[in-house]
Amino acid sequence: MNFYYENGRGDVVDESGNEPDAYLVESSFRLTNLTNLKKYIKNKKVPIEDEANDVEMKETLPKKERISTYNTYSDYDRRRYFYFVKEKLMTPSQAAKAANVHYETA
Structure with missing residues (x-):
């Protein structure tokens, strides 16, 4: 200095x-x-210098609201799924198909 x-x-x-x-x-x-x-x-006046932009930037589109739909299963659907798994000894994927329940939810 x-x-x-x-x-x-x-x-x-x-x-x-x-x-x-x-x-x-x-x-x-x-x-x-x-x-x-x-x-x-x-x-005291502060000098303000305008800097040139390196890149031209555009405004982004607003985020879309995602409407999530969840499946709501009744107690009857849940009992049927467990009936197929425990009593009928089905695999979870087979029991989900038989009980009309999504496999990943089951």
Whole structure:
């Protein structure tokens, strides 16, 4: 980090005598206490630079509401499924088909 100062001839130089590439001269403001510092910061205009976008972005389509439909099985359907599995000794997939119940639900 280089510190620059003004030499006796009005030039801005660093400790080695090199001039900076570029510098910004701000109007002086006497900072006597903290309240003045707050006023200075509040009243100081901040330069805003618009950056060019790297990529053109488009708006996405809104998400579609998914309507989930769940199968509701009665106690009778559940009992029939377990009847086929326990009493008739069917495989779970066969019992689900016989009881008219979806296999993954069973």
